Amino acid sequence: MAQTIDIANPTRTQAILNEYGLRAKKKFGQNFLTDLNVLHNIVEAAEITAEDYVIEIGPGIGALTEQLARSAKKVLAFEIDSQMVEVLADTLKPYDNVKVIENDVLKVDLAKVISEEFGDNAHVKIVANLPYYITTPILIQLLRSNINWDNIVVMMQREVADRLNAAVGTKSYGVLTLTIQYFAQATLAIKVPASSFNPSPNVDSAVVKLTPLKPTTVVENVGKLFGVIKGSFSHRRKSLWNNMLQTYGKDAGTKEQLTVALKSAQIDPAIRAERLNLEQFTQLYLALRDQNLTQ
Numbered sequence: 631m632a633q634t635i636d637i638a639n640p641t642r643t644q645a646i647l648n649e650y651g652l653r654a655k656k657k658f659g660q661n662f663l664t665d666l667n668v669l670h671n672i673v674e675a676a677e678i679t680a681e682d683y684v685i686e687i688g689p690g691i692g693a694l695t696e697q698l699a700r701s702a703k704k705v706l707a708f709e710i711d712s713q714m715v716e717v718l719a720d721t722l723k724p725y726d727n728v729k730v731i732e733n734d735v736l737k738v739d740l741a742k743v744i745s746e747e748f749g750d751n752a753h754v755k756i757v758a759n760l761p762y763y764i765t766t767p768i769l770i771q772l773l774r775s776n777i778n779w780d781n782i783v784v785m786m787q788r789e790v791a792d793r794l795n796a797a798v799g800t801k802s803y804g805v806l807t808l809t810i811q812y813f814a815q816a817t818l819a820i821k822v823p824a825s826s827f828n829p830s831p832n833v834d835s836a837v838v839k840l841t842p843l844k845p846t847t848v849v850e851n852v853g854k855l856f857g858v859i860k861g862s863f864s865h866r867r868k869s870l871w872n873n874m875l876q877t878y879g880k881d882a883g884t885k886e887q888l889t890v891a892l893k894s895a896q897i898d899p900a901i902r903a904e905r906l907n908l909e910q911f912t913q914l915y916l917a918l919r920d921q922n923l924t925q
């Protein structure tokens with residue numbers, strides 16, 4: 631199975647792109663990893679073993695996929711760019727444990743595909759050098775989909791990585807922070823310089839490792855909890871009260887229900903969403919639900 635020259639090598643990466651007459655596409659967030667050490671560190675951080683089913687998002691020309699294929703049982707990779715899928719048919723030919731699916735990962739029912747490909751309730755590890763233009767929606771999709779993941783190890787913009795563990799009240803604190811807090815523990819695994827990519831991105835990057843976390847307060851409808859959180863952050867500079875009026879309506883009856891809910895959750899209506907922690911949002915959601923406002 632071993633391939634003599636790794637794809638992750640500046641010369642080989644450029645040679646592959648030239649061979650196919652391709653250039654990295656900005657619209658798909660294409661920055662190819664050319665640093666083999668970084669790839670080895672990613673595979674190590676994900677603790678991939680020969681028993682593991684791995685999901686990769688955005689394989690590109692296959693630099694990370696190849697390293698995953700060498701360590702994992704099977705790799706299932708989602709790639710949006712049909713030209714990359716053509717390249718992958720060649721670069722990944724030596725690996726019979728890889729399947730590439732041409733699709734927008736945001737449109738895929740991951741739970742369904744995983745059970746079709748790996749079996750019902752199969753556990754997966756998710757590894758990716760994410761397309762930076764959709765890092766947040768991908769992370770939210772992964773965490774909110776009902777899949778059994780053992781860990782998620784993903785490269786992202788350093789600035790987004792900072793949001794994952796941002797403290798309440800800071801500029802970076804928001805919906806993404808709260809989503810992570812509900813589902814996972816996030817640790818910064820590797821800092822990656824721009825020189826590790828072709829082309830070099832204009833931002834610093836970091837590999838983050840997420841491990842699953844049992845929420846402190848489990849709610850029966852997570853979608854509705856996050857509906858409340860999203861609505862509360864819709865205008866960051868506005869008070870919670872003003873954002874809530876916009877979400878639920880301004881008539882006297884609704885205002886009365888909102889007042890009761892906020893009182894029962896012991897939350898000051900004048901506060902801004904960025905000042906509330908996950909437990910406070912959970913209490914707010916439960917109080918709004920009791921007022922039939924989240925149905």
Ligand SMILES: C[S@@+](CC[C@H](N)C(=O)[O-])C[C@H]1O[C@@H](n2cnc3c(N)ncnc32)[C@H](O)[C@@H]1O
Nearest residue numbers: 658661662663688689690709710734735759761
């Ligand atoms: C940052 S590149 C990483 C490429 C490769 N994994 C590497 O590390 O060199 C992101 C990859 O995601 C792909 N991509 C972008 N948007 C996508 C989407 N919505 N669904 C699936 N793949 C996507 C891009 O075409 C590109 O191949």
